[in-house]
Amino acid sequence: MSDALDLQQSEVVLIVDDVPDNLSVLHDALDESGYSVLVALNGESALQRAQQAVPDVILLDAMMPGMDGFEVARRLKANPITAHIPIVFMTGLTETEHLEAALAAGAVDYVTKPIKPREVLARMAVHTRTAKAARQTAQQANQTRNALDAFGYASVTVRARDGRLLWQTPLARELLRTWFGPDNQLVPEPVLAWLQRQAAAQLMATSTAVQGAPRFHLDQGARRLSFDLHQQVGDSEGGGDWLIVMREISDEAVINTMSLAFKLTAREAEVLYWVVKGKINRDIGDILGSSPATVKKHLERIFAKLGVETRTSAAAMAINRIRQSHPQFEA
Numbered sequence: 001m002s003d004a005l006d007l008q009q010s011e012v013v014l015i016v017d018d019v020p021d022n023l024s025v026l027h028d029a030l031d032e033s034g035y036s037v038l039v040a041l042n043g044e045s046a047l048q049r050a051q052q053a054v055p056d057v058i059l060l061d062a063m064m065p066g067m068d069g070f071e072v073a074r075r076l077k078a079n080p081i082t083a084h085i086p087i088v089f090m091t092g093l094t095e096t097e098h099l100e101a102a103l104a105a106g107a108v109d110y111v112t113k114p115i116k117p118r119e120v121l122a123r124m125a126v127h128t129r130t131a132k133a134a135r136q137t138a139q140q141a142n143q144t145r146n147a148l149d150a151f152g153y154a155s156v157t158v159r160a161r162d163g164r165l166l167w168q169t170p171l172a173r174e175l176l177r178t179w180f181g182p183d184n185q186l187v188p189e190p191v192l193a194w195l196q197r198q199a200a201a202q203l204m205a206t207s208t209a210v211q212g213a214p215r216f217h218l219d220q221g222a223r224r225l226s227f228d229l230h231q232q233v234g235d236s237e238g239g240g241d242w243l244i245v246m247r248e249i250s251d252e253a254v255i256n257t258m259s260l261a262f263k264l265t266a267r268e269a270e271v272l273y274w275v276v277k278g279k280i281n282r283d284i285g286d287i288l289g290s291s292p293a294t295v296k297k298h299l300e301r302i303f304a305k306l307g308v309e310t311r312t313s314a315a316a317m318a319i320n321r322i323r324q325s326h327p328q329f330e331a
Contacts (some may be wrong), residue, residue: 011128014038016046016072017090018064021289022115029117043067047075050082056128062091062102062110070105072074077106086127088314090115133260143325155230156187160199163192172246179218179225191227193215195242198229214311222251222273223286254322261321262305271298276315276322 013035017023023039030037038053040046043066050058058076060071069089081283089102089110102110109123156165165188168176176184194216201236217226230243251273259269267288274284281292281299288295299311308314308318315331322329 010034010036012036012053014049014055014058016040017061026115026117033121043072046072050076053086056086057124058085060087060089062089068099073105073107088123123255156244158195158242158244160195160242161238163187166241175246175248222255224249254326257322257325258318259314264305268298268302271295272302272318275311276318
């Protein structure tokens with residue numbers, strides 16, 4: 001096996017320290033443990049090397065002349081290319097405020113000077129495993145999202161904690177604009193409540209709650225927008241990010257079929273459609289913006305045109321006709 005291949009397969013560590021002796025001790029210990037080691041003597045070169053090599057972990061000295069480690073960490077976390085890389089601070093500062101500053105700048109851990117190579121190796125092993133698992137999960141999510149996008153699915157990624165839309169396919173964006181207006185940054189409140197229920201159920205379950213999770217839907221007249229959970233990404237403790245596939249179903253073609261088949265007006269066909277769906281006159285009036293008395297008059301004309309006397313007979317006759325043209329229709 002070639003040295004180049006060994007380098008590709010080993011985990012890469014970037015050490016940032018302005019003291020060459022510190023670099024030498026860590027370099028030798030990490031190299032002997034199988035890591036590929038990169039070094040930087042100041043903040044500017046650290047940022048350049050991190051963006052070019054995208055190491056698996058960064059060991060970062062807190063106190064350096066010029067750009068200190070806190071600023072380097074903030075810039076790394078602000079760059080999408082390097083934001084995911086775990087940063088372990090190396091510091092001789094043990095006051096609480098300095099350690100808090102390190103964590104606030106984006107560090108996952110810190111070690112105090114004088115550096116003990118064995119301690120550094122143990123800490124790094126934990127963080128590189130965690131980072132690798134997170135990257136693999138993110139890559140799988142990206143592959144899934146790209147596939148959904150390529151095949152024209154209406155799919156979105158939603159942060160369960162607050163309902164923020166993190167990503168959406170063009171078809172999903174168009175559906176959301178049609179149903180809820182332009183520039184939607186959040187999913188509708190009922191959808192968020194449903195999503196948070198599923199996230200809570202997953203925390204309590206022994207296996208993933210995505211499998212068999214109930215579908216959620218919103219109705220708008222004869223149109224329905226359904227939401228299916230597809231995959232969870234990220235930390236389940238906070239609900240994580242959820243990949244949701246949306247689907248719009250419209251029964252407008254069904255209403256047109258009834259109108260043509262039974263020579264009904266558009267409004268009569270709508271009334272008959274909701275009778276088929278099991279709605280009473282008051283509900284139909286609320287849906288269509290009419291009074292129950294008006295709905296009753298429409299029904300009388302529908303009964304006459306169909307040659308029936310009851311709602312049940314009218315519904316049965318309509319269902320038989322609809323299923324000839326729309327076999328998948330659900331009453």
